[in-house]
Amino acid sequence: MIGEKNFYHGLLFSVEAIIFGLIAALLLIYYRGIGRQYVTYWMVSLFSLSAHQICLAIESQLTDLSVVALEKVILTGLTQLSLYFHLSALLLGIYSAVSKNIISKKITNSTFIFSTLLALTATLLYGFEVNEVYNRFYLRESLPAFVMGCGLLLTAFYLYNLPKKYFSVHIFIIYSLFMGLRYILFSFLSIVLINEYWFRPLAEVLIYFDMGAFTLLAFTMLIWMQGAERSIATSAMNKAQYLGKHDSLTGALNRQQVMEKLPLIIEQTASNQQNLAVFLLDIKGFKFVNDTYGLKVGDAILGEIARRLDESIFLPQVVGRLSGDSFVFIIDGVDEKQQAAAIEHLHGLISRPYHIKQHKVLLQCSVGYCLYPEDGRLAEDLLQKANLALAQAESQNVATVKYKTGMQSHGRRLLAMEKEIRDGFENNEFVLYFQPQLNLLNNRIEGFEALVRWQHPARGLLQPASFLPDIESLNLLSDLDSYVLDLACQTVARLQKEYHRRVTIAINITAVEFQDPQLIENIQALLFKYQITPRCLDLEITENVVMTEIATAMDTIVILQNMGIKVSIDDFGTGYSSLAYLRKLPIDKIKIDRSFIEEVASNDSDLTIVKSMVELSHGLGKRVLAEGVETEEQLRVLRNIGCDAVQGYYISKPIPEAALKKYFTR
Structure with a gap:
C-alpha cells in the first residue's frame, strides 16, 4: 500500500x-x-x-x-x-x-x-x-x-x-x-x-x-x-501617433504641425481682434555643447529647452522645434510692454543653467520676431519675416531683433555665402569622411557611409549643420550631390587600386538630385570615368523623396538596380510613409533613424517599434540597418531582434579616407 x-x-x-x-x-x-x-x-x-x-x-x-x-x-x-x-x-x-x-x-x-x-x-x-x-x-x-x-x-x-x-x-x-x-x-x-x-x-x-x-x-x-x-x-x-505630430526628441510640435496649427491660431486671433507675436529662437554655440559634452547631453538640453518654453507663464499658443536648435514660440494679445517682458522672459528661460549628467551648461539665444497683423497675415509670411529678423540678430550678434520692412541682411549674407561655397567646390575644400557599417551576421565591415565636411580655409573643418541650410537656401543641393558622388567614386577607385578590395560606399542623395533626369547618365559617366563596378555604390534616399513622386522614383530605382547599384531608404520612421507602402519599391535596405535607437535598450515602446520595423522589413525581403548605435546594450538588443547591420559611434566615428587603411591592412 x-x-x-x-x-x-x-x-x-x-x-x-x-x-x-x-x-x-x-x-x-x-x-x-x-x-x-x-x-x-x-x-x-x-x-x-x-x-x-x-x-x-x-x-x-x-x-x-x-x-x-x-x-x-x-x-x-x-x-x-x-x-x-x-x-x-x-x-x-x-x-x-x-x-x-x-x-x-x-x-x-x-x-x-x-x-x-x-x-x-x-x-x-x-x-x-x-x-x-x-x-x-x-x-x-x-x-x-x-x-x-x-x-x-x-x-x-x-x-x-x-x-x-x-x-x-x-x-x-x-x-x-x-x-x-x-x-x-x-x-x-x-x-x-x-x-x-x-x-x-x-x-x-x-x-x-x-x-x-x-x-x-x-x-x-x-x-x-x-x-x-x-x-x-x-x-x-x-x-x-504622437511622433507624427511632435518632434521625437523634445516633444514640441514639429515644423509640419506648426505650419498646420498657425493658420488656425491666426483665424482665432483675428476673430478676437487681438495681435500675435511670433518669436524664433536659435541657441548660440550649441555645436560646441555637442562637441564638448556629447550628443546625449545636447539632446537632453534641447528637451529641457522645449519643456521650459512649454511651461512659460505667458501660456504660449505654439511651442515648436523647427530644426536643430531652432524653436518657435507664439503668444497672443501682447502690447509693446508685454513684448518687452516676453523677450526678457525668453532670454531668462534659455540662460538659466542646465544641470545634465553632473554637467552645468550655460547657454544664450538669439531671438527674431514679428507681429500679426502688423507684419503679415499669412503663416508663411510671419515665419519668414521672423526668420529674417533672427538672421540679422545672429549676423550682428544682437540678442533680439524685431522685423522691419526692407530687412535684407539675410539675402546679403546668402550672396556672400554663395561665393564661398562655389569657391569651395572649385578648390576641393569639401571632403568626405566615412562611417563604417557593421554586418551583424558575420561581424565584418560591409561598407561605409560617405559624410561631407567643409575644410574651410578660415573657419576650419565645418560640420554639415554649418553649411547645408545655406546650400539648400541657395538651391545648390544638386551641385553638392554631384560633387559628393564624384568624390565617392574617386575614393572607391583609389581603394580598389591600392588594396585590391571592392568597397561599398553609401551616398546620401537629396530630392533635387534624385528627381534630376540626368542622374542616371551622370552616374554612368562616373562609373566609366573611374572604371569601378556599380556594386560599390549604395544610394540613400529619404522616404519622403520616394513618396512625393512614387512613379518617377520607381522607374529610377529600377534602372539603378538593373545597373547593379543598390538603393536604400534613409532615416526611416521620420517621414510619412509605411513599410506596407514601401513593399512596392524594389529597394535593398531600410535604415532606421537614430531617434528610434537612442532608447531601444531602455524604452519598451521604442523596442517594440524597432522590432516591428525589422520583422516587417524582413517580411518584405528588405535588409535593415540601424543608425546611431552608441552603446553596447543597443548593439546587443539590435542583434537579438535580428537587425542585419548597424552604424554609429559605438562602432566608429566618421573618419577621413587616410584612416580607412586600418580596415584593409589587418
Missing part, C-alpha cells in the same frame, strides 16, 4: 516537473525574442520549481535509504536549494515586472548566494545525526515553509498597495495570500502538532493543493506577459 502511494506521488511530481519545465522553455523562447528582465527571473523560477518536483519524485522512490545516507542528504540539499531558488527568482521577477527597474547583477547574485547558504545550512545541520529526527524535520520542512510563507505574504502586501492593478496582479495577490497562509500554517502545525494522527493526511492533501496552486502560478505568469505586451503595443501605437 505504501509502495503504491509512493509510486503515485512520484508520478504526480514527475508530471508537474514536465509541465513547469515546458512553460519555463516557453519563457526562454519569449526572452530571446524580447529580452525583458522579469521574464528571465520567472524562467529561472519555473525551472527551479521543475527541479524541485523532480527531486521530490526521486525522493518518494528512495524509501529504503536511511535519512542520514549520503545520497539522501545530497538529494535533500538539492530539494531545498531548488525551492529557495524558486522563491527568490519569483520575487525578483515580480519586483522587476511591477517597478520596471533593472535589477543589478550584484543584488541578483547576493540573493541566490543567500538562498544557497540557507539551503546548505538546513541540509547539513543535523544531517548525519541519526537521533536528531525532530531538529532535522524542523530545518528541512518547518523552516522552508516559514520562509516561503513570509516571502509570499510580503509579496501580497506589496502588490495590494500598488496604485494601479491589472487582472494578473489580482491573481498574484490571491495566489501569494493563500499560499503564504498555507506555508505559515503548515510551519506552525509541523512544530506543535507533528505527532497528531491527522498531520500526515494533511500533508498528503497539501501535495494536491500545491499542484493546482503551482499550475495557477505558471499560467498567471503567461497572462501577465500577454497583458504587458498588449500594454506596450498600445503605448507604441500612441507614441507613433
